Amino acid sequence: MFNEQVKLHIIVFIWGFTAILGVLIDLDPFQLVFYRTLIAAISMAIFMKYKKWELKINYKDAAKLLFTGALVAAHWILFFASAKISKVSVCLAGIATTALFTSILEPLLNKTSIKPYEVVLGLFVIFGLYIIFQFEFDHALGLGLSLGAAFVGSLFSVLNGKFVKRITSPKITLYEMIGGSITAFACLPFLSSTDTLLVIPSTIDIFYLLVLSVICTTIAYAVCVEIQKNLSAFQVNLTVNLEPIYGIILALIIFGEEETMTFGFYIGAGIILLSVLSYPFLKQNYLRRSSNRKNLQKEMLK
Numbered sequence: 001m002f003n004e005q006v007k008l009h010i011i012v013f014i015w016g017f018t019a020i021l022g023v024l025i026d027l028d029p030f031q032l033v034f035y036r037t038l039i040a041a042i043s044m045a046i047f048m049k050y051k052k053w054e055l056k057i058n059y060k061d062a063a064k065l066l067f068t069g070a071l072v073a074a075h076w077i078l079f080f081a082s083a084k085i086s087k088v089s090v091c092l093a094g095i096a097t098t099a100l101f102t103s104i105l106e107p108l109l110n111k112t113s114i115k116p117y118e119v120v121l122g123l124f125v126i127f128g129l130y131i132i133f134q135f136e137f138d139h140a141l142g143l144g145l146s147l148g149a150a151f152v153g154s155l156f157s158v159l160n161g162k163f164v165k166r167i168t169s170p171k172i173t174l175y176e177m178i179g180g181s182i183t184a185f186a187c188l189p190f191l192s193s194t195d196t197l198l199v200i201p202s203t204i205d206i207f208y209l210l211v212l213s214v215i216c217t218t219i220a221y222a223v224c225v226e227i228q229k230n231l232s233a234f235q236v237n238l239t240v241n242l243e244p245i246y247g248i249i250l251a252l253i254i255f256g257e258e259e260t261m262t263f264g265f266y267i268g269a270g271i272i273l274l275s276v277l278s279y280p281f282l283k284q285n286y287l288r289r290s291s292n293r294k295n296l297q298k299e300m301l302k
Helices: 002-015 018-024 029-050 059-085 088-095 098-110 116-135 137-163 169-191 203-227 233-240 243-259 263-301
Strands: none
Touching: 002 203, 002 233, 002 243, 018 059, 018 088, 018 203, 018 243, 029 059, 029 169, 029 203, 059 088, 059 137, 059 169, 088 137, 088 243, 088 263, 098 116, 098 137, 098 263, 116 137, 116 263, 137 169, 169 203, 243 263
């Protein structure tokens, strides 16, 4: 169990490195996402073939997954655009609100009620964002893009929650990466900042892309799925929520003064991250109390 927890922290640490790689790779967000999703799709297909897992899927599900892949591409394009035009720390502070958007979208799309603790945490997150905007208004565009990325990310996460009940996770990832690469490629002639359709990455950029696509996407995914067999959803969600913290620390170590923000930013980001980290605890407590209440009602009816 301890080894599994260590592995999970390593995976989350690797994910925290993605925004930094986005800054280091000398490609615009559209080119970057095209290469990332293409390489990830190829490496996932190779991985599935190696494991002798079935790749085929019915046309209806394939169409839905390809569409969701377009949302994944949009999420990553906004994510990397935020990191490039602003700072990694600003990008990750915004992306930390994904859990908030998910807590709003999931009840709306699944037609369930919004929990009281989710409303309270949402207010804390909004307060944290307000503080950041007060002290870092120069980075408003970058924060806005990362909030957009968080919203789109929460949307495809909710959709994936429905798919995973009847489609294996490797198939979901494979087809969404294919959909993401098609979407990013379709955007290149119209939205890419380059004169040529496809920019051939430099040697160092190819290396970074392989790290981003194979290690941070395919391998990290495969290990995470395996780990989830031995850890509770609570443990996984709590650890995954540490990603922005790891990313901000890594950015400060790698980029130094370039990533240093005002004290107000760290106060606002701290409020957001504390709210996000509190979410699994409050959710578990709410479910436990709801279960106890139902059991009590059953006892009273006997």
